[in-house]
Structures are given as C-alpha cells and as structure tokens.
Amino acid sequence: MHNLINAFPLYNFLKYCNASSLEKVVLDCGAGGSNPPLSLFHEFGYETYGIEICKEQLKKVNEFCNSKSIDLNIIEGDMTNIHFKNEFFSFLYSYNTSVHMRKVDFSVALAEFYRVLKHGGLCYVNFLSEDCDTFDKGVQIAHGEFRNIENGEEVIYCHYKDEEVKKIFHGFDIIYNEKRIIRRKINEREEYKSAYLDYILLKK
Amino acid sequence: MHNLINAFPLYNFLKYCNASSLEKVVLDCGAGGSNPPLSLFHEFGYETYGIEICKEQLKKVNEFCNSKSIDLNIIEGDMTNIHFKNEFFSFLYSYNTSVHMRKVDFSVALAEFYRVLKHGGLCYVNFLSEDCDTFDKGVQIAHGEFRNIENGEEVIYCHYKDEEVKKIFHGFDIIYNEKRIIRRKINEREEYKSAYLDYILLKK
Numbered sequence: 001m002h003n004l005i006n007a008f009p010l011y012n013f014l015k016y017c018n019a020s021s022l023e024k025v026v027l028d029c030g031a032g033g034s035n036p037p038l039s040l041f042h043e044f045g046y047e048t049y050g051i052e053i054c055k056e057q058l059k060k061v062n063e064f065c066n067s068k069s070i071d072l073n074i075i076e077g078d079m080t081n082i083h084f085k086n087e088f089f090s091f092l093y094s095y096n097t098s099v100h101m102r103k104v105d106f107s108v109a110l111a112e113f114y115r116v117l118k119h120g121g122l123c124y125v126n127f128l129s130e131d132c133d134t135f136d137k138g139v140q141i142a143h144g145e146f147r148n149i150e151n152g153e154e155v156i157y158c159h160y161k162d163e164e165v166k167k168i169f170h171g172f173d174i175i176y177n178e179k180r181i182i183r184r185k186i187n188e189r190e191e192y193k194s195a196y197l198d199y200i201l202l203k204k
Numbered sequence: 205m206h207n208l209i210n211a212f213p214l215y216n217f218l219k220y221c222n223a224s225s226l227e228k229v230v231l232d233c234g235a236g237g238s239n240p241p242l243s244l245f246h247e248f249g250y251e252t253y254g255i256e257i258c259k260e261q262l263k264k265v266n267e268f269c270n271s272k273s274i275d276l277n278i279i280e281g282d283m284t285n286i287h288f289k290n291e292f293f294s295f296l297y298s299y300n301t302s303v304h305m306r307k308v309d310f311s312v313a314l315a316e317f318y319r320v321l322k323h324g325g326l327c328y329v330n331f332l333s334e335d336c337d338t339f340d341k342g343v344q345i346a347h348g349e350f351r352n353i354e355n356g357e358e359v360i361y362c363h364y365k366d367e368e369v370k371k372i373f374h375g376f377d378i379i380y381n382e383k384r385i386i387r388r389k390i391n392e393r394e395e396y397k398s399a400y401l402d403y404i405l406l407k408k
Contacts (some may be wrong), residue, residue: 001206001247001248001249002205002206002247004215004218004219004222004248006219008212008213008215008216009212011208011212011215012212014208015208015210018208043205043206044205044208045205173389174387174389175388175389176386176387176388176389177386177387178384178385178386178387179383179384179385180382180383180384181382181383182380182381182382183378183380183381183382184379184380185377185378185379185380
C-alpha cells in the first residue's frame with residue numbers, strides 16, 4: 001500500500017514528470033510535515049531532495065522517514081536562497097507554501113526555482129485565490145495579504161487574482177493551469193469555501 | 205510502485221472512504237479501461253466490484269487484471285439497472301460517466317446509486333460544466349446536451365450548470381463539492397479549457 005498523500009494535485013504533476021525525458025531528480029521546497037509528498041516521488045524511483053525552513057516540520061518528516069526506513073534527503077533550507085547549483089533539478093514543486101509567504105518573498109523564491117531547474121524542467125506551484133473564505137479576514141498589510149492571529153501566533157494569508165499570478169512567472173511557460181473552488185460541509189448549516197490556482201510551468 | 209491512476213479526484217475520495225467506519229466494499233460504475241481506478245481501492249484492501257457497459261472497455265480492463273494478476277470483480281452491467289441488492293455497498297463512484305450519458309438516463313443512474321448504497325455510505329460523481337470548450341459544439345438535442353460525430357461515431361457531450369446538478373441528488377447530502385477549471389496548452393497559440401463539477405455525497 002503506497003503512502004496516500006494529501007497534496008492530491010501532485011499526483012497529476014507526477015504524471016507530467018513521468019512523461020518527461022529528463023532524469024528523475026526532484027526538489028520539494030517546503031518538504032516537511034508528517035505526510036511528505038516526496039514519498040510518492042521516491043516510490044516512483046526519483047532521486048529526491050527537499051528543503052524545509054521550519055524545525056518542527058523537519059522533525060515530523062524525519063520521524064516519517066525513520067518509521068518507513070527511507071531517506072528523502074530533506075534538509076533545513078530557505079527557498080528564497082536555495083543552496084543548490086544552477087540547473088541541478090529536472091523537477092521542482094512547492095505545495096501551498098505561497099499561502100503563508102509575503103508576495104515579495106515568493107517572487108524571489110520563483111526566481112530561485114527558475115535558477116535551479118534545468119531547461120525543459122517542470123515546476124508545480126499553487127496559490128490561494130481571492131475567492132477563498134479567508135480573503136479579507138484579519139488585518140490587510142498589502143494587497144491580498146492579511147495578518148491573522150491563530151493560537152497566539154501571527155499567520156499571514158496571501159491571496160492572488162487569477163491574472164496577477166501569471167505576471168510573476170518570468171521565463172516560465174504555463175503548460176497547465178487549474179482553478180479549484182472547493183466547498184466542504186462543516187455542519188447542517190455551514191460550509192467552508194477554499195479556492196486555489198495551480199500551475200505547471202516549463203522552463204524553456 | 206502503485207498504479208498511478210488518471211482519475212486523480214478519486215485519491216481524494218479514497219481519503220474520505222478511509223475515514224469512514226463502514227466496511228470496505230466499493231462499486232465502480234463505468235469500471236473498464238486500461239487504467240482502472242478500482243486498482244487503487246484494491247491496493248488499500250477494499251472488496252471491489254465494477255460494472256461496465258462497453259465490451260471494448262471490459263476487454264481492456266480484463267487485460268489489465270491479467271497482466272497484474274489481480275481480480276477486481278468487474279462484470280458487464282448497466283448503471284441504470286444495477287444487478288446488486290439494496291444497500292450492498294459502502295462506497296460507490298462513477299468517474300466522468302455523466303459526460304456521455306443523456307441527463308435523463310444519468311438521473312436514473314443516480315437513483316440506482318442511492319438504492320445500492322448503505323446509509324452513511326459515500327458516493328463520488330462528477331459532471332462537465334458549461335464552462336467547457338466543448339459546450340455549444342455540435343447539434344443541441346436538449347439543454348446542455350450536444351451530439352457530435354467523432355471518428356464516424358455519434359458521441360454525446362452533456363454539460364451542467366452549477367446549480368442544476370444539486371437538484372438531481374434526491375436523498376443525498378453534499379459533503380464536498382469542487383469546481384475545477386483546467387487550461388492545458390496545446391501549442392504556442394492555443395489552449396484547451398475543460399471544466400468539471402465534482403461531488404462527494406452522503407446517503408443519510
């Protein structure tokens with residue numbers, strides 16, 4: 001039985017990667033947590049690398065790797081300053097990380113994704129859309145960026161307009177774009193709406 | 205390495221099924237083809253059943269099962285007249301089948317899905333949205349239903365409005381609803397847009 005990951009759009013990204021002729025080397029930016037998507041790529045024979053900035057998430061992913069006796073090569077690292085040389089990776093993804101990063105910082109990260117990817121390489125990124133219920137909640141600190149307090153800690157939520165995202169993909173070609181609007185029932189009267197913009201990008 | 209299915213939303217449906225306390229018995233309506241989603245449920249220990257109306261799709265799935273030496277229990281059958289007794293299944297899904305069925309027929313199928321599901325059971329179905337590029341192509345034979353000729357054969361495409369679908373779920377509770385709008389690049393100038401309405405339903 002494979003490890004069923006929660007980051008479902010990456011099953012689709014894996015299909016795109018499998019169809020590529022580039023060697024199977026993949027980087028996950030924001031690779032920590034108790035259910036690492038890199039486990040899926042590992043299962044399919046990829047050479048996996050991951051960086052994670054949060055010590056707690058690193059601890060969780062190390063526990064996962066120990067319990068499964070696999071090494072996914074996940075180290076501490078900052079996606080705005082990736083410690084790998086140019087064009088090292090064929091594939092790269094960063095799932096849900098733009099949600100809690102300032103837009104200016106994620107734009108720097110995207111330039112780093114471009115730098116470390118080979119030509120012909122593929123990149124998956126996604127964004128919260130303005131159609132989310134979290135839009136306009138909390139204190140607005142910049143356009144679409146809201147500061148909230150959750151469990152006593154400051155949390156940023158960044159939302160993007162459909163057209164806004166495309167302007168920050170310098171040098172990338174958009175080969176796949178999906179907008180997902182999800183409504184989950186909470187109780188008899190309430191539902192929760194979330195909305196995402198997913199992209200698969202090609203470095204030309 | 206597990207069999208990577210193309211019906212990606214069923215990874216999410218599997219997660220919902222795994223969280224249910226009902227016994228692991230699942231039916232796929234439209235279960236044929238060379239990459240059967242039932243293989244995923246089989247991998248996770250489900251007792252699988254499938255019906256398929258098209259002999260060619262049945263042949264393909266039988267070849268798949270023979271090559272993998274697994275038995276998914278897929279037989280010839282019509283989802284508008286399911287040959288199983290009431291409340292036999294805990295889970296049921298029918299992926300992309302509403303696309304090529306007349307609306308009046310799919311409505312009969314939904315009543316059958318309801319009949320064969322246990323109370324507390326879960327059902328996944330999806331629909332083409334009117335936001336698709338295939339909308340309004342071909343000869344309109346009823347609202348949202350278009351007849352096209354592909355490779356010399358008649359093919360029906362049925363599109364639904366967001367609000368229209370909810371009216372045909374008699375007795376079901378909608379616990380998850382996702383609208384997916386997908387744009388795939390075809391060449392330098394063209395892209396293809398498809399759009400789906402996905403539902404996870406609970407039989408109360």
